[in-house]
Structures are given as structure tokens and as C-alpha cells.
Amino acid sequence: MQAQLIALDWGTTSLRAYKLAVGGQVLEQRSLSSGIMQLPSVPRMIAGQRCADGFELAFDEACGDWLDAQPGLAVIACGMVGSAQGWSEATYRDTPANVASLGTALNTVRSLRGVDVHIVPGVIERSRLPNVMRGEETQVLGALQGLPADAGGPLLIGLPGSHSKWVEVADGCIVHFDTFMTGELFAVLSEHSILGRTQQRGAPFDSEAFDRGVRVALSCEGENGPLSTLFSARTLGLTGELSPAGQTDYLSGLLIGHELVALANAQRRRRDSADLPSIMLIGNAQLCARYSRALERCGFARASLAEHATERGLWHLAEAAGLLGRTPAFN
Amino acid sequence: MQAQLIALDWGTTSLRAYKLAVGGQVLEQRSLSSGIMQLPSVPRMIAGQRCADGFELAFDEACGDWLDAQPGLAVIACGMVGSAQGWSEATYRDTPANVASLGTALNTVRSLRGVDVHIVPGVIERSRLPNVMRGEETQVLGALQGLPADAGGPLLIGLPGSHSKWVEVADGCIVHFDTFMTGELFAVLSEHSILGRTQQRGAPFDSEAFDRGVRVALSCEGENGPLSTLFSARTLGLTGELSPAGQTDYLSGLLIGHELVALANAQRRRRDSADLPSIMLIGNAQLCARYSRALERCGFARASLAEHATERGLWHLAEAAGLLGRTPAFN
Numbered sequence: 202m203q204a205q206l207i208a209l210d211w212g213t214t215s216l217r218a219y220k221l222a223v224g225g226q227v228l229e230q231r232s233l234s235s236g237i238m239q240l241p242s243v244p245r246m247i248a249g250q251r252c253a254d255g256f257e258l259a260f261d262e263a264c265g266d267w268l269d270a271q272p273g274l275a276v277i278a279c280g281m282v283g284s285a286q287g288w289s290e291a292t293y294r295d296t297p298a299n300v301a302s303l304g305t306a307l308n309t310v311r312s313l314r315g316v317d318v319h320i321v322p323g324v325i326e327r328s329r330l331p332n333v334m335r336g337e338e339t340q341v342l343g344a345l346q347g348l349p350a351d352a353g354g355p356l357l358i359g360l361p362g363s364h365s366k367w368v369e370v371a372d373g374c375i376v377h378f379d380t381f382m383t384g385e386l387f388a389v390l391s392e393h394s395i396l397g398r399t400q401q402r403g404a405p406f407d408s409e410a411f412d413r414g415v416r417v418a419l420s421c422e423g424e425n426g427p428l429s430t431l432f433s434a435r436t437l438g439l440t441g442e443l444s445p446a447g448q449t450d451y452l453s454g455l456l457i458g459h460e461l462v463a464l465a466n467a468q469r470r471r472r473d474s475a476d477l478p479s480i481m482l483i484g485n486a487q488l489c490a491r492y493s494r495a496l497e498r499c500g501f502a503r504a505s506l507a508e509h510a511t512e513r514g515l516w517h518l519a520e521a522a523g524l525l526g527r528t529p530a531f532n
Numbered sequence: 533m534q535a536q537l538i539a540l541d542w543g544t545t546s547l548r549a550y551k552l553a554v555g556g557q558v559l560e561q562r563s564l565s566s567g568i569m570q571l572p573s574v575p576r577m578i579a580g581q582r583c584a585d586g587f588e589l590a591f592d593e594a595c596g597d598w599l600d601a602q603p604g605l606a607v608i609a610c611g612m613v614g615s616a617q618g619w620s621e622a623t624y625r626d627t628p629a630n631v632a633s634l635g636t637a638l639n640t641v642r643s644l645r646g647v648d649v650h651i652v653p654g655v656i657e658r659s660r661l662p663n664v665m666r667g668e669e670t671q672v673l674g675a676l677q678g679l680p681a682d683a684g685g686p687l688l689i690g691l692p693g694s695h696s697k698w699v700e701v702a703d704g705c706i707v708h709f710d711t712f713m714t715g716e717l718f719a720v721l722s723e724h725s726i727l728g729r730t731q732q733r734g735a736p737f738d739s740e741a742f743d744r745g746v747r748v749a750l751s752c753e754g755e756n757g758p759l760s761t762l763f764s765a766r767t768l769g770l771t772g773e774l775s776p777a778g779q780t781d782y783l784s785g786l787l788i789g790h791e792l793v794a795l796a797n798a799q800r801r802r803r804d805s806a807d808l809p810s811i812m813l814i815g816n817a818q819l820c821a822r823y824s825r826a827l828e829r830c831g832f833a834r835a836s837l838a839e840h841a842t843e844r845g846l847w848h849l850a851e852a853a854g855l856l857g858r859t860p861a862f863n
Binding site: 331381386424430440 | 656659661662664695710711712713717721723748751759760763764770771773787790795797
């Protein structure tokens, strides 16, 4: 089948490439470690020229052969590739943002082989504490495309990760979002703080330790917040109540629990209602499973999981940008 | 004047030595970098024997000449030297703990030169989330000795640091305490997270940025807790609202603010009263100044500062242990 679009999800540490056919059907996909912070550096020939530019090298590795076979293919990319440290900065668009407003604001960089790479801008919410995202906006818009048309009721989309995002949507628009640095905090504490010294890594998931961490975040001791409860990951070890193998998952549950307790309180305040919205999660399956587990323990209904959100989002943004010519919609 | 006691405050990264005379008067003091995690390692002769033990080497550096001059001097030490990673483990004592209960529970290690080093045990509170301290108990007991006998009203003693302690005392006893990992979190985030990448270090104290951080912790956005507000140290920089030079102190104010907001709430709950207790701070002068500033902005009265808490505490513990013979009290 003839391809219609090359779609790139180009983040800090990885680059995923999709070759998409009419309707957004995935013909082929690849995953490379050439994120913008770890680009290739060995020079080689591209389009008849010796090239040492990391972005060009990574781009060529990801989809050079696809472009050789079909030189006219459109290319779209989302993620940190559009940041100030990326290939070409794509200025943030303000909330509310939807497929139309982002699709008509793509930033274009001309590659060495003469192909234009269209970069999706990130989204900024200029609230008192501003919030930004790059890449997640594409996933959210893709997940919305996958929803049945009659899906009603308030929906909150969660994207767990180093900087977890919680995104409120209305009428197909990203209207508000929050960022929690939970994943990065977990990583720096495990690698560089006193809590990491007694952690035994690499053990299988200890659901009991994880749930215990969530319970502490929900408890009256948890009201003092993570700055206070964190030390228990050490002291429960000192008193023999938590094994070294359980400490990692306890810390994970504790931090995710604090994130979700704060999220639930914020949602109740924003909606002025005790009811919590439905949750859809996008991201790494193992991490989403942890969040699903903790969400239920924090009073949320069972979360649904979005599939193919990135490639769906990129397809629809390319369509809105007029990169595809006349093609039927993804679904 | 004849010395009566060698008092050591032996922590993770430093070792402070005091030569004390009758009444606890400081005759001489020294500060070494030989904390238990960075002990000297070059072997040399001690008491006629070749010695490679880091604790012996550090001990000899700190006060070998004092002991040569006065071989019968008593020696007392507090801090991480009594931890499982220390010279000899001094088992934690439970709350409530006072000078009498700790002074009669010293752990003794015989040094190579035949002198006994008496190590003060730490204190543990076996609450649902256990809390531990080593070294701070001595400072708290020393600070209490410095109080006028008629000092009335509830008092909360704060020891800001990597693991800040907030200690409630009653009738000369440590009855309850909390630990906040604020200082260590600030350090790991500044050194190892994305927030550190845009920080410009070494600038003079930016009180405006610090106060802004405290205000955010106190604001309705602050109710989402530090996991959520942390990202603003980056986004306020991205939007040009916070200079690289201000980011370090903004993060400091934000974290200290979250600590003190949680502390104020916890104190009001515990005392079932809107009134907050008086605060006495012990520790590094610059850090105490930051905490004083933030405490006032968080609704606490102006904090007082304890002086000479460590050496006072060690003196009184040595006295309670019967190490001093018959000597008049410190004050």
C-alpha cells in the first residue's frame, strides 16, 4: 500500500517513526534512541553531502529509506524536537488549543535532502503558574479522535511520566492542564538521595509496598505532603517494616499517591463537586497500570487506556495542515 | 583553665570538636571535614601503633593533642558517629526522651589510645510513620538548657537542614517530631533535575525570588503540593518571568514554603487551635535566616535563635552520665 505520511514522535531520549497510509493506517514503525539529547554524531553522506548535523543524521536514520522510496512523502513531527534545544523552535500555542489551531501553526524546517519537516508546536497555558507541554498535545488530540462521538461527561486525560500531565478537554480543545514532576522526582531521589542507598532495585513489582505508599499519601500523615512523608521510605526500612526490595515500589506508590490525592482535591475544587471525572490514560503500559491501580485507591473510577494516540494525533494534525491532499479521515 | 570534657559533634560530612571547662565554658573549638562519610585514610602511628582505621585517625586529628596534654579527659560524641555506618552503633531511644534518659544510655567505644568515647544515642518516635534523629536530640536538649526557667507557652524547635526536624518539647522531654526532606530535595533537584539546568548559581540572595516561592506555596496553586508547583521553577523561566539568577532562591522559597505551610496546618490540627506555637531555630545562620523570613510569611511569630546548643547539650548529657565528677551546671 502506498504511504501518505511520515509521522515522527521525537522526544528527549527517543525517536519513534511511523509510515502511515490512507486513513492513518500504520504500515511500518520504528523506535530509535536518537532523542534530541542523544543525537548521533558520526558524520556520513546524506543527499550527496557530508553531514555532521545530529538532527539530519537522526532524521535520515529514522526514515531516509522511506523517503528514498517515496520522495514526495509529507513529514510531520511532534515533541521536544520543536523546543529551543530542538531542530527548530516551534513557538507554543496558547490554550484553548485543538487540531485546527495547532495544525495551522506548524513550524517547518527544510532538511538537507530537501524535504520539509513540519513540527507541531507545544501548548502553553498562561495561568499564574504557567504550564507547558510538547508532544502530549498531539497524543491528547489523537486520543480524542479515538473516542466514540457520543462519549459524554467530563473527561480528564492523564499522561504519566517524568512530568505527568493532567489535561482537561472540552469540545475537542485542550482547555486546562497541570504538570506534576512525579517521575523525575522519583528518579532523582532513587539515584541521588539517601533514599536510594537502601533501595534494592530490579525486583519484580511489589504491589503490597506500592499500595502501602498510596495509603500513606491518603492518610492523615499524608496531609503533611511529600516533603514530610518521603523520610518514611528510610525509617520504615530502619525499623524493619519495609524490605529493601519493597522500598522502590513504596516510594513510587507514595509519590503517585500524593500526585493523585492533590489531583482529586483540585478537580473537586474546580468542578465544585464531590464527583470525580472519568480518566483516560496515555503512555507506557507498565506506568499506566501503576496509575490505574492508584487512581482506583484514590476514589477515581477505573481508567481507560488510549491506544495509538500519537500516530492518530499526528495524522489528524497533518490533515488539518493540508499536508495529505484529499484523504478520508482516520476513523 | 583546666578542661573537663571533650565534646564531639560528629556528623556525615563534618566533625566539630570542643574542649570544655567547668560549667561548659568553651576553651577551644575546631571544625574538620572528617564526617563519617569522608574519613581520613592515610595510615599513621597512634599510641605507638600503625593505624589505618578512619574513625581512629579522625578522632586523633580532632583531639589527640588535647588528650596528650590531659590524658584523663572524658569524651562524649553525638551525631551520625552512632549510626549503623558510624564508629559504634548507639541504639535509638524512644520518645519521650530527655537529658536523663539519653545521658544514661550512652554507648561506649574504646579508642586505640585507651580513651572511652561515649556516644549519645539518637531518638526514635515509633509513630505509624516512624521518625528518627541523630545529633538533633543533643542540640534540642542544649537549647532547652539555655531557656529562662519561666519561659512558658508552647514551643516548637526547628532544625533546618537536609532533613529538617520540627521538635515538640514538654517538661524538658522530646515528645514528638517530624522530618521534612526539604534540604536534600533542594540539593538533588538543583544538581540532578531539569530545574537545575537553567539555574544560575552563586548569585547573592534574591529575597524577591525567595518570597515569591513562599507566596506560591501559600497560594491556591500551592494546595496541589510541591509535586505540582515545582514545574513553575522552569515555566516561569521559560516565560521570562523569573531570571536564571532568581531560580535557585525561588526554588528554595517554594520548598521551604511548602514545608512551613504543612507544618502550620499540622500544628493547628495537633493543638486544635488556630494559634501557632513560638519557634526556636537551631542551625546554620544563613539557613535559619531563610526559615525566619518564611516563617513570618506563613503566619508564625518571629523565631528566636538558639546559641551554642550542641556544646550545651553535650555538656549536660556528659553530666547526666556522670562523666564529669562533681561540677557546677552550665547555667
